[in-house]
Amino acid sequence: MSRRQCCVFGCHNGGKALNKWRDEQCIIHNKVHRSCECMEPFQLLSFPTVNKDPGARKEWTRRVGRKIKGNKNWEPNNDSRICSMHFVDGKPTDENPYPTEGMGYALNRYTTTPKQRKKPAPRMTVDSASKKKCTAASEEETGASGSSYPTYSSIQDHDYGVPSREDKDATIQRLKLMNTQLKLEAATAKLESANLHKRIVSYDKLSDDSKVQFYTGLPNRKALEGLYKYLAPKLDRIRFWRGASAIPRGVRTFKKSPKKSGPDRKLSGKNLLVMTLMKLRLGSLNEDLADRFGVSTATCSRALTATLKFMASELKCMIFKPSEEVMRANLPRRFRDYPLYKDVRHIIDCTEFFIETPTNLEAKAQTWSNYKHHQTGKCLVSITPNGHFNFVSEVWGGRISDKELTQVSGFLDILSRGEVVMADRGFPIAEDVAQHYAHLLIPPGKRGSHQMTKAQVATTKKIANRRIFVEQAIRRLKTFRILKYEVPITLVPQLDDMVTVCAALCNLLNNLVKY
Structure with a gap:
């Protein structure tokens, strides 16, 4: 998890919030923000280095205005950042090289503009007719009592703009109606967002033999189930390759033996098999397969790489x-x-x-x-x-x-x-x-x-x-179209595995036709 965080007091922008936004679904492009063209909400800008610009680094630190224990001046570290929202131009420029926008409790210290007064509360207006009624009522009470001091009546026959009971009921009904409409819109948006991640193609949906033959190249559903049954004991525990940086340092210790090393997957073993067969049969792009199975393009690429190597090693016995x-x-x-x-x-x-x-x-x-x-x-x-x-x-x-x-x-x-x-x-x-x-x-x-x-x-x-x-x-x-058309350069290292898997499947189909 990223530890980079905006160091301005009261600002919660950081690497965690930025990664969370990247993994969310984009309503405009119908895919995650990480792979769409939307501009990121903010950027985390690092402090100027001591060797390159010590004066700017000192000024940035002074404007942040943070203190540590003992009322000592705070110094930025390698993970300290200031987000782009604190700059007038969204980044340091020649005209505005320092952060000035929303600097937390240090705002009043470095700004010359005085704090604005609160606007006075609106006064209630009283029309002349109401004033005359009040004056007449006070004069009558004065004459009856014989005193020159004014007396106040308990009867309120004036109107100072206070809404009536009917107006209050109408306003309450209008607000209830608006609340109901907003709840309905929120539920609809949530349902649409859930449908975006709904898988278009999956193992369970390939129930028709014609669909199985079109998407996978296998003749019928029974052949697909037999192939999965053969690969299932190891296919459900396959681990995706995530690069050398994902290899744990030192000796790994487990309190108990896990069923599968690594985090939970979004794709089951059945869908992994169907995705790989569709890649070989249709020659679809990774982004297309990712949209069909409701995962990201990176997950689809890692899944295909791992599953192809696994199937090549397991099906090589058929050759x-x-x-x-x-x-x-x-x-x-x-x-x-x-x-x-x-x-x-x-x-x-x-x-x-x-x-x-x-x-x-x-x-x-x-x-x-x-x-x-x-x-x-x-x-x-x-x-x-x-x-x-x-x-x-x-x-x-x-x-x-x-x-x-x-x-x-x-x-x-x-x-x-x-x-x-x-x-x-x-x-x-x-x-x-x-x-x-x-x-x-x-x-x-x-x-x-x-x-x-x-x-x-x-x-x-x-x-x-x-x-x-x-x-x-x-x-x-070559009925498996990934071998029939031009193979992308990114798949050339996997050609050995693809040819092995295709030849083994051809042998399987040949035996099914015979028997």
């Missing part, structure tokens, strides 16, 4: 290499019925994702793709003949070649003896594959000849008809 028996039992007919292709276990290809142009020149050179003529990130994917992702590499810059990416990605380490790897003509990795006692199957090239033979054309057609499965798998991977 695995099946056993030999499982792969043989699930071979499609076009592979199983032909001896040349029945040993194919991997169909590999490289795919690229457009990213925003980085400002760093070295990163810009590493991500430039001569094939796409754009800044891209490239990764190597491998599928089984039935379309199951069994390997996804890390994302590299688009400048790297397919051969080099295959060598450094770790794909060659998962090959077994006698397996066949099917690839495009742009993968000259036969020697690397042979070192792991496997075989490479690529279409024949026409290097050294002007035209391919009839047999080479037939072989190329057969291999292309089977290698097209990896193209379909990549197209299915």
